[in-house]
Amino acid sequence: MDFDTIIQVLDSTVRLATPLLLACLAGLYSERSGIFDIGLEGKMLAAAFFSAALAAITGSVWLGLLAGIAASLTLSLLHGLASITFRGNQLISGVAINFLAAGMTVLIAQDWFQQGGRTPALIGAGRFTPVELPLAQTLSGVPVLGPVYAELISGHSILVYVAFLAVPATWWLLFRTRFGLRLRAVGENPAAVDTAGVSVIGLRYAAVMICGVLCGIAGAYLATALQAGFVKDMTAGRGFIALAALIFAKWRPWQAMWACLLFGLLQAIALRYQNIDLGGISIPVQAMDALPYILTVVILAGFVGKAIPPRAGGEPYVKER
Amino acid sequence: MNASATTPPAIELKGISKAFGPVQANRDISLSVAPGTIHGIIGENGAGKSTLMSILYGFYRADAGEIWINGQRTEIHDSQDAIAAGIGMVFQHFKLVENFTVLENIILGAEGGGLLRPSLARARRTLEELSREYGLDVDPDALIEEIGVGMQQRVEILKSLYRHADILILDEPTGVLTPAEADQLFRILRRLREEGKTIILITHKLREIMDVTDTVSVMRRGQMTATVRTAETNPEQLAELMVGRKVLLRVDKAPARPGRPVLEIEGLRVRDDKGVERVKGIDLTVRAGEILGIAGVAGNGQSELLEVLGGMRPGAGTIRLNGAALPLHGRGADGQARRAAGIAHVPEDRQREGLIMEFHAWENVAFGYHHDPAYQRNALLMDNAAIRADTERKIEKFDIRPADPWLSARNFSGGNQQKIVVAREIERNPDLLLVGQPTRGVDIGAIEFIHKQIVALRDAGRAVLLVSVELEEILSLADRIAVMFDGRIMGERLPQETDEKELGLLMAGMSGEAA
Numbered sequence: 001m002d003f004d005t006i007i008q009v010l011d012s013t014v015r016l017a018t019p020l021l022l023a024c025l026a027g028l029y030s031e032r033s034g035i036f037d038i039g040l041e042g043k044m045l046a047a048a049f050f051s052a053a054l055a056a057i058t059g060s061v062w063l064g065l066l067a068g069i070a071a072s073l074t075l076s077l078l079h080g081l082a083s084i085t086f087r088g089n090q091l092i093s094g095v096a097i098n099f100l101a102a103g104m105t106v107l108i109a110q111d112w113f114q115q116g117g118r119t120p121a122l123i124g125a126g127r128f129t130p131v132e133l134p135l136a137q138t139l140s141g142v143p144v145l146g147p148v149y150a151e152l153i154s155g156h157s158i159l160v161y162v163a164f165l166a167v168p169a170t171w172w173l174l175f176r177t178r179f180g181l182r183l184r185a186v187g188e189n190p191a192a193v194d195t196a197g198v199s200v201i202g203l204r205y206a207a208v209m210i211c212g213v214l215c216g217i218a219g220a221y222l223a224t225a226l227q228a229g230f231v232k233d234m235t236a237g238r239g240f241i242a243l244a245a246l247i248f249a250k251w252r253p254w255q256a257m258w259a260c261l262l263f264g265l266l267q268a269i270a271l272r273y274q275n276i277d278l279g280g281i282s283i284p285v286q287a288m289d290a291l292p293y294i295l296t297v298v299i300l301a302g303f304v305g306k307a308i309p310p311r312a313g314g315e316p317y318v319k320e321r
Numbered sequence: 322m323n324a325s326a327t328t329p330p331a332i333e334l335k336g337i338s339k340a341f342g343p344v345q346a347n348r349d350i351s352l353s354v355a356p357g358t359i360h361g362i363i364g365e366n367g368a369g370k371s372t373l374m375s376i377l378y379g380f381y382r383a384d385a386g387e388i389w390i391n392g393q394r395t396e397i398h399d400s401q402d403a404i405a406a407g408i409g410m411v412f413q414h415f416k417l418v419e420n421f422t423v424l425e426n427i428i429l430g431a432e433g434g435g436l437l438r439p440s441l442a443r444a445r446r447t448l449e450e451l452s453r454e455y456g457l458d459v460d461p462d463a464l465i466e467e468i469g470v471g472m473q474q475r476v477e478i479l480k481s482l483y484r485h486a487d488i489l490i491l492d493e494p495t496g497v498l499t500p501a502e503a504d505q506l507f508r509i510l511r512r513l514r515e516e517g518k519t520i521i522l523i524t525h526k527l528r529e530i531m532d533v534t535d536t537v538s539v540m541r542r543g544q545m546t547a548t549v550r551t552a553e554t555n556p557e558q559l560a561e562l563m564v565g566r567k568v569l570l571r572v573d574k575a576p577a578r579p580g581r582p583v584l585e586i587e588g589l590r591v592r593d594d595k596g597v598e599r600v601k602g603i604d605l606t607v608r609a610g611e612i613l614g615i616a617g618v619a620g621n622g623q624s625e626l627l628e629v630l631g632g633m634r635p636g637a638g639t640i641r642l643n644g645a646a647l648p649l650h651g652r653g654a655d656g657q658a659r660r661a662a663g664i665a666h667v668p669e670d671r672q673r674e675g676l677i678m679e680f681h682a683w684e685n686v687a688f689g690y691h692h693d694p695a696y697q698r699n700a701l702l703m704d705n706a707a708i709r710a711d712t713e714r715k716i717e718k719f720d721i722r723p724a725d726p727w728l729s730a731r732n733f734s735g736g737n738q739q740k741i742v743v744a745r746e747i748e749r750n751p752d753l754l755l756v757g758q759p760t761r762g763v764d765i766g767a768i769e770f771i772h773k774q775i776v777a778l779r780d781a782g783r784a785v786l787l788v789s790v791e792l793e794e795i796l797s798l799a800d801r802i803a804v805m806f807d808g809r810i811m812g813e814r815l816p817q818e819t820d821e822k823e824l825g826l827l828m829a830g831m832s833g834e835a836a
Contacts, residue, residue, distance in 0.1 A: 178432040178440065185418045185429050192416040195378075196430025196480075197401035311419065319380060 003144075007151050009268050014156065015226060016271075017264025018163045019044065019218045019235075023242035024249070024256045025163075025170050026214035032174070032251060033207030034187040034312040038094035039079055040215055041239025042101030047072040047219025049105035052119040052230035053112060055126040061224050064126070068223075069216030075101065076212030084204045087316030098239075106232050119223075119230040128157035128225035157225040159217060166214070170253040183207055187310030190317040200317050215239075237293065244296045247307050262299075266292040329392030331356040331488055331519035332377070337386035339372055346372040348543045350386070354536075356487075359510060359520045361530040361551070364540030364563055365764030367734050370523045371413075373540070374490050378410045379403040390488070404431075406488075409481020413493040415473050417465045423476050424448065424461040427483050444483070451482050455512055471502035478509065489513065490521045495529060499618045500792060500825050507533045525563075525764065527556040528793070539563055564766045574776045577800035579608035582644075583784035584630075584753050589638035591625040599625040600636070601808035607753065612775065612785040614799025614816075616792060618828050622808035623788045624669055627757045630786070631666040632659035633674075643752060660689055665746035667739075669757030669788065675742040676730040683712040683726040686745050715744040720770065736767030747774055754778055757788045772798055792821050792828075806830040 023040045030037040047068035055064030075097050082093035106117035113119055133154035140150035174180035182203055186193045190200045222238075223230045241263050249255035270288045277283075330353040339347040346369045354360045364370050376383045379397040388395050390406045397403050403410070417426050424441055427448060432440040448461055457475050465473060474494060481489055491510075495503040510520055510533060522534060530537050531551060538548040539562040547562050560568040584607040591600035599622040607613045615623050629636035635650035642662055648654045656666070668674035676685050687696055687708045695711070698704040712726040719740045721733070730738055739759065746754065756775065760768040775798065779785050789795050795802055796816050804811045804827035811827040 176437050178435050178437065181425060181429060181432065181437055185421065188418045188420060189416065191414075192418050192426070192429060195400050195410065195412065195416040197399065197404050198430045 003147070007147050009265070009272055011152050011155075012268035012271060013261060013264040014152065014160060015264075016267045017260045018156075018160045019222050019226065019238055020242050020245060020263055021163045021257060021260040022159075022166070022214050022218035022221065023239055024245045024260050025166055025253065026211040026218065027243055027246045028170065028249075028251055028253060028256060029183070029207045029214070030211040031246065031313055032187045032310055033183050033204045034190060034310055034315065034317070035079070035083055035204055035208055036090045036094070036314045037079065037208075037211060038091060038240070038243065039075065039097030039101075040211075040242055041235050041237065042094075042098035043072040043075045043212065043215035044219040044222065044239050045098075045105055045233070045235045046075055046101040047216040048223035048234055049109060049119070049219075049230045051216075051220035052122060052223035053109070055122050055224050056113070056120045056229070059124070059126050061122075061126055061128055064224050065217070065220045068220035069213055072216030072219060073209065073212040076208050076215070080205050080208040083316065084201055084208070087318065090314050090316075102233060105230070109230060109232075117232045122224060122228040126224070127228055128159060128221070130155045131158050131161070157221070159221040159225055162217065163221075164257070167253050167257045174253065179206075184310075187312055190312050194317070194319065204317075241292070241296055244300050247309075248299060250307050251310065263292060263296065266295055328356060330354055330389070331391060332521070333389035333392075334373075334377070335387040335389065337373065337376060337383045337388075339369075339376060339381060339383050345543050347376070347383070350540075350543075350545045352538060352545060352548070354519060354521065356391070356519050357514060357517050358535040359514055359522060359533055361534035361537040362521060362523045362540060363525060363527070363530050363537060363559060365525065365766065366736060366762065367764070368540040368563070369543040370540050371492060374410065374492060374521070374523060377403065377490065378408060404484050404486070407486055408488045408490065409478075409484060409486030410490045411474065411477040411481065411492065411494060413496060415470075415477055417473055417476060419466040420464060422462050422464055423459050423468075423479075426465060426476055427461075427480050431484050447483060448479065451479055455482065455509065455516065457482075457509060469502075470497045471499075471505065474498070474506065475509070478513075487517070488519045488521070490523070492523045493525070494522070495524065495526065499828070500821065501829070503529070527559055530559065531556060541565055560765060564764075568765055568769055572772045572776060572797045575780070577611045577779065579611040579800070580782065581609055582606045583609050583642065584786065585639075585641040585644075587639040587641075589626070589629065589636055589640065591622070591629045591634060591636040593625055599808050600629070602638070603805075603808070603810050605803060605810065607784040607786050609752075609784050610779055610782045611800045612779050612787055612798060614795040614802045615786070615788045615805055616795045616802055616824055616828060617790070617805035619790050621805045621828075623805050624757070626805075627666070627669060627755055627786075627788055630659070630664065630755055631668065632656040632664075656689060657692075660749075660751075663752035664755060665749050665751035665753070666755040667742050667746050667757060667759060669761075671739055671742050676738060678731040679729055681727050681729060682716070682721075682733070682741055683709045685730050685741055686712040686715060686726075688745070690745070690749070715741075715748060718748075719744040719774075734764070735762040736764045739763050739771065740767060743771055743774060747778055750778075750781070751783065753784045753786065755786050755788075758790065759787070760789075760791065760794060792824055796821070796824075804828055 023044055027037055027040050050071035051064040051068030054067035055061045079093050079097055082088040083090040109117045109119060136150040136154035140146045174184065182193060182198055186200055186203045193203065194200050222234055245256060245259035245263055248259040270291045274285045274288055275282055332354040334350055334352040337347055337350040350373060362370050372381065375381045377388065379399040379402050388397055395406050397406065424444055428440050428444045433443065434440050445461055452458055457479055459472060459475050459479065494506060498506060513520060524530060534551045536548060537551050539546045539559060541563060586603060586605040588602050588604065589600055590598060590602050593599045617623050625634060628634040629649065632655045635654060637649060640647045640649060642664065647662060672678055690696065696703055696708050709726050716724045716726065721737050721740045730741065759771050763771065775785055787799055799816055802814045802816055804824055806828060807830060
């Protein structure tokens with residue numbers, strides 16, 4: 001494998017890791033506040049559709065992004081209502097959101113565009129285009145570092161940079177600010193937050209809303225940057241892989257980034273090497289496609305060690321004496 | 322100590338009422354607490370003490386009544402209002418974030434700025450001053466999960482002081498403390514009183530009231546039945562005010578007449594779930610017609626001892642019941658086999674091990690005895706009607722209230738839940754009764770009853786092994802006391818020949834020889 005191939009695979013890794021990372025950080029906020037969210041998948045899917053649809057209709061990817069975020073926020077609000085206000089079961093609410101998004105997106109897509117449940121292919125300003133970082137062309141001739149900068153670091157869509165900047169931002173917010181202290185506390189022991197005179201409900205809604213925004217960006221990225229338009233079930237389990245990454249990372253932002261890059265790498269390898277010939281035995285393409293998912297299971301089962309979720313996770317808060 | 326005519330009371334409650342559905346938890350309660358005093362509130366479980374304090378701390382809104390703080394009419398809608406009014410509360414179950422440091426817990430909700438670093442630095446200085454002023458030493462950087470309960474309680478007190486609380490409410494503060502830790506807490510409370518703080522101490526332990534309070538109010542069934550000066554009352558009078566009738570605080574029992582050994586334990590070793598050895602080779606004998614009490618601070622192997630005897634955990638060594646060895650692991654070492662052998666077990670944690678809280682009382686009465694032929698209709702079906710009839714008999718005999726076999730275990734009070742478990746086990750007339758913490762969270766009236774039942778079983782010539790962290794209970798109920806420390810028996814004593822002080826030393830691991 002030559003240097004160029006490695007750069008290409010890593011470049012692909014970054015692009016594939018981006019939606020995972022956004023969704024993973026989204027889940028991190030929600031779960032750190034004590035609200036389990038298996039509806040990441042559904043929120044991403046809804047955001048993917050509405051961003052692509054609005055971008056297709058208006059021709060503006062930015063309006064598309066806003067629509068995607070709005071769609072995801074709406075589902076977040078639904079999850080918040082069910083699990084915070086009405087103290088419902090968070091898993092059931094998440095499952096419902098996934099079903100709702102899976103069915104609704106295709107239905108509306110068919111109604112609006114009559115293209116078999118997809119949106120028209122996005123062109124021009126309907127898509128996020130690569131951002132050329134300063135001096136990328138000039139430096140590309142420098143050995144090793146040049147291609148790394150020009151190919152790997154430069155030339156991604158703006159949302160990729162947003163995703164990776166969200167990692168230090170999340171770390172800072174979580175561990176260096178008052179909001180972060182309270183957010184972590186409410187996921188561990190909401191009664192402590194409540195008796196300290198801080199609103200448990202307010203904090204949890206804030207976390208769920210942040211989760212909605214990040215899932216919205218993730219979905220919009222899928223449909224308007226990674227690909228050019230929405231197709232049925234295009235999230236393909238990324239919401240669940242993001243959850244796996246979150247557990248793998250033990251609910252910590254930097255570790256979440258590395259976990260998502262690992263899963264991104266697996267996907268990139270599977271994409272690039274569709275058929276591997278091992279001296280007469282060829283590994284079928286389906287096996288390669290399944291690889292990231294299989295490894296998800298293996299990693300979760302074998303390599304995580306003891307992952308302790310936020311202690312109040314999944315439990316609706318009921319005031320007690 | 323007397324509030325003079327010019328200083329208004331620190332707290333004055335006027336006609337507070339609160340109902341939860343049909344249950345009147347507080348009925349027209351009035352209370353006045355002078356500043357700089359320790360005021361006790363005593364009452365049985367369910368008397369409404371915690372509800373009243375929750376109203377004062379803004380957890381519930383009163384249906385009627387007024388709260389006056391330092392002579393000011395104060396509306397308390399939530400904890401924020403209570404904190405602003407200078408009220409701090411130390412709950413029975415601490416409200417601490419386990420994986421946060423002491424300092425982080427103290428500033429939570431009172432950070433005083435958006436960024437943590439300056440807040441933490443400021444809090445560290447304030448904490449040092451508070452620690453010095455009140456003699457409350459804590460390590461600000463220790464994680465809560467790594468410090469003991471006594472220390473955690475200090476953190477709770479410091480949390481209130483950090484928020485400038487002048488009025489401190491403590492709800493059952495000694496429930497989780499060793500006698501020594503409780504004494505230390507009382508020293509802290511006296512110190513706080515000297516510094517002018519007003520303290521409300523909620524408890525059901527008469528001894529604490531007598532030890533530390535200046536005045537005491539008694540609650541019964543949602544009403545304030547009396548407020549008296551502590552110096553002018555005595556435990557018997559307070560108990561009577563609490564229960565509404567005369568109560569025997571001592572257990573009234575004839576001297577034991579021990580017979581043949583029923584349970585013989587030799588070299589028993591038990592490991593806990595993490596593989597740590599918790600019982601490190603003990604020898605014990607319990608005879609027919611005697612109650613052997615195991616005293617000790619929680620976590621010194623008593624729980625594991627009960628579990629291995631009850632068939633809930635494997636062990637190594639020898640256990641003989643009526644001379645026949647019992648298997649300690651594998652087949653025949655389960656609860657079913659132990660019951661068949663004649664061992665009944667009232668487990669330490671009735672809510673987790675003694676009952677299924679969502680099930681009806683009558684279903685709970687059958688647990689562990691499902692194979693009783695009296696409960697079978699035929700080879701296939703159980704005779705639920707027979708179980709319910711049996712439950713009704715037990716409800717009547719043990720005065721379990723409400724007398725409804727269809728009620729879920731959850732809906733009984735702690736005392737009545739425990740009566741269900743005790744009735745189920747004692748009524749089997751076992752050769753050996755294992756009892757763990759029989760009166761934890763149980764009100765005085767029910768304690769008296771449960772103690773009587775245990776003594777009656779003993780008088781019928783049965784053996785009883787009692788494990789309790791309440792020294793008073795051990796001293797009054799047991800015929801012989803063995804003290805456990807770090808998985809070993811530190812010594813055996815006769816209750817009439819020892820006292821709390823000597824037992825306390827043994828419980829702390831001091832050798833019994835010198836004592």
